[in-house]
Amino acid sequence: MRLFLVTPFIFLSLLSAGAADNRKENESLKAEALFVWGYPLVKNIQAMDAVMNGSLPMLGQVGVNRFSHARRTMRPEDRFVSPNIDVLFSVAILDLTDGPIELEVPATSGQYYVLQFIDPWTNSFAYLGKRSTGTKAGKYLVVGPEYSSAVSEEPEFCKDRVIRSPQNLALAVLRISISNATSIDYLHSLQKGFKIRCLVDEKCPYANPFDSAPIEGNNFWVLLRWALERFTSPKDETELVEIATELLAEKELGTSSVLNKPILLSAQNSGLKKIESLALNGGYKGKSGWRSLIDLFNYNRSNFSIGALEEPNWIIADKHDAFLKRALAARIGLWGNHGYEATFFEAWTDAKGQQLFGKNKYLLTLSSPIPAKAFWSVTNYSAPEFFLYENNENKYAISSYDKDLVRNADGSVTIIFSHDRPSDTAANWLPTPKGSFRPLLSIYQPDLSEIRRYQPDPIEALP
Structure with a gap:
């Protein structure tokens, strides 16, 4: 009889434990979603204060x-x-x-x-x-x-x-x-x-609006809470504001410089890993090794003024996808333009799907015409930092307006990527670091009738 009485108790305890595990998992998922959502806001404040x-x-x-x-x-x-x-x-x-x-x-x-x-x-x-x-x-x-x-x-x-x-x-x-x-x-x-x-106050320019921001402690969650108290979220993102209210209460975060809630620290780590994975190619396997970023900056879904196109094909439909792309953009291209103003393509692999490394030599032939009404350029960046690669030649890009640009007979342009200076010509040469690098093709004022059909030619590895 005692065994019969104890069994329901054990069963209820297991149910309770399972429910607790589910609540914990759900809270972890919410915290990670909150990190990804708040990442661009925090990065932007840090960048504006820094400049x-x-x-x-x-x-x-x-x-x-x-x-x-x-x-x-x-x-x-x-x-x-x-x-x-x-x-x-x-x-x-x-x-x-x-x-x-x-x-x-x-x-x-x-x-x-x-x-x-x-x-x-x-x-x-x-x-x-x-x-x-x-x-x-x-x-x-x-x-x-x-x-x-x-x-x-x-x-x-x-x-x-x-x-x-x-x-x-x-x-x-x-x-x-x-x-x-x-x-x-x-x-x-x-x-x-x-x-x-x-027009109102003659004391213009004003003081630094971030003077009171808790930036020096480099505490993401404390800075996010500070920002949310001052900047309203876009109108269709209230669900994340509610999560922030729940998870970022003063008693949970402690002082202005101390983070003491383990679930937030875990969410920060997992959220950063997700963003970094996407930033470093994210497993992309395109036909030519290039990934189009034409829609990366289309995450504005609610505020459009002069010059901003409020058109479905320039707005990310799913808001959660928009949150993720906004975070990715903050990591690899902070302050980037919409694709209708400037379109970008990034390359991580050569024509055979092998990762680009500066110890090798590569050749890229860009077929003509490239759909740019203003200009185009190919710029080389170190990876994973995405900074300009410092080199003795002080050469960082090949551009359509370069006076020494060499064009082929059919109007195409051949670019050489290598760490060492080519022996034959250096006109269309882009120096590369010895390690991983990531070229970016930028097309300013793209021809909107052609740009979505455009695909850069693959980068060929040379023997």
Whole structure:
């Protein structure tokens, strides 16, 4: 009789233990999803704070509500993931807390540029430039989410020229192509024509908006909680906000610099492994060794202003897929453009599916035409860092506008990848590190009627 009485107790205990295991597993999955979701926000805040403190030598210290202009292209000492070296950069942190700002753009006489606006979550929500608004001079009003023209006095120039930011904090990234430029001084004069004027508060520019951020402790979860208290999530992502509220309570995280909840540490490790796996090719096996990134930056699903296309084929339909791609983009191409502004292809393997290594020699022939209305380039990066490979030649890319570019009789371009300088020619040579490397083909202002059908030629290993 006792055995009969004990058996149900054991059974109920097993059920309880199973339920507890299921709850733990479910909580672990939620925590990992929260990490992937919050990763771009944290990376972006860290990056913006870093550039304000001079992390990119080419820019100096980036300010608030004013542009900091790079007077040269990127170099290896500018430690940034997958940097583009075909442009001069200008960067500004935009603070719209006290009201709108006026943005003036100069006439560039057809010179390609794109001025990209990015929210704290890394969503690109507006573009000005040759593709979207042309290259004539103009003025625009940049406003925050609380702005209402009914209660605000708009300057006359602002009719149909209002850029609406989903947050009071945004990032403006200007790229001016060096292609076909008459001189570097000319490009510098164009940079000076991009101006920001505060309309409300004369103390502009403002102080660093990240002064109170717990960045120095490098505690992901504490910084994420700080960010969520200040920046609202996109409107269709409330379920993750609820998870954050549940898992990031003050009592669970401890002090501002201490993480003491094991499940969060475990989720951070597993989430990073997932992102790194995707970043380092993710098991991709394409026909030519190239992976198209044309849809990687299409994760903005809710906020579209001037120049941002609100079209189904440029928006990732599944929001959870969008979360993952947003995290991947933050890892391999922070502040990257939508595919309709610039399309990227990355290569990890040669034509036979073997990983690219600098100890070998490779040949890439790009057939003509490449569907670029502005310009194209092939840039070489070290892996897994995705930084420019520092070399004695100071050569980091082959571009369509290179004066010494050698074209074949049919218009195609043959590029040689090797660690050592070729004995025959160095015109189309890209130096490689001895270890793993990852070339990136960038196509600026792609021909949208052709770009989704385009596939780069495979990279051939040479004996």
